[in-house]
Amino acid sequence: MDTSREKAWSVLTSHVKETVLLNHCRAVEVAMRAYAEKYQSDVAYWGAVGLLHDVDFEKYPEQHPTQAAMLLQPHGYSEAFIADVESHARDWPGERSQLQKTLYAVDELTGFIIACALVRPDKDLANVEVKSVLKKLKDKAFARAVNRETLWAGAEMMGVEMAEHIEFVRAALAKDYQ
Numbered sequence: 451m452d453t454s455r456e457k458a459w460s461v462l463t464s465h466v467k468e469t470v471l472l473n474h475c476r477a478v479e480v481a482m483r484a485y486a487e488k489y490q491s492d493v494a495y496w497g498a499v500g501l502l503h504d505v506d507f508e509k510y511p512e513q514h515p516t517q518a519a520m521l522l523q524p525h526g527y528s529e530a531f532i533a534d535v536e537s538h539a540r541d542w543p544g545e546r547s548q549l550q551k552t553l554y555a556v557d558e559l560t561g562f563i564i565a566c567a568l569v570r571p572d573k574d575l576a577n578v579e580v581k582s583v584l585k586k587l588k589d590k591a592f593a594r595a596v597n598r599e600t601l602w603a604g605a606e607m608m609g610v611e612m613a614e615h616i617e618f619v620r621a622a623l624a625k626d627y628q
């Protein structure tokens with residue numbers, strides 16, 4: 451199976467046109483690649499899952515993420531890969547693997563951290579402090595679309611401290627997300 455970034459990007463952009471969603475997919479990709487490296491897993495595979503995790507969202511917002519299979523199968527992505535993509539459904543019934551827990555845990559956190567950078571005068575991810583992200587997690591008015599329970603559940607699922615998780619994802623985004 452071809453897990454190259456080039457292929458994943460071309461498949462993604464054939465189904466997603468909105469810049470906001472493409473940026474979200476790229477941010478999740480960056481976080482997934484960073485964690486894959488940390489866990490000595492397959493960086494390309496984890497990155498492709500991250501990049502493609504919302505492939506069906508623009509066309510099928512109601513059925514998302516269950517339409518990913520239909521969109522990915524014709525491109526030769528395996529059943530396991532498709533299951534990894536679809537596993538970030540909140541009500542996924544199976545036991546999540548480490549990759550699947552990570553996807554769940556970074557999906558909404560990336561956007562939240564980027565939102566924290568964007569309210570800074572310098573808008574710089576490099577200067578976002580963990581304590582300010584933690585504070586904003588408690589501020590319900592800030593980035594209110596982001597479900598806090600999902601964020602806490604994700605960190606717990608992964609077995610990582612929230613502060614550590616935030617710092618890891620922030621550093622990855624500061625390095626590789628433009």
Ligand SMILES: [Fe+2]
Nearest residue numbers: 474503504557
């Ligand atoms: Fe997502």
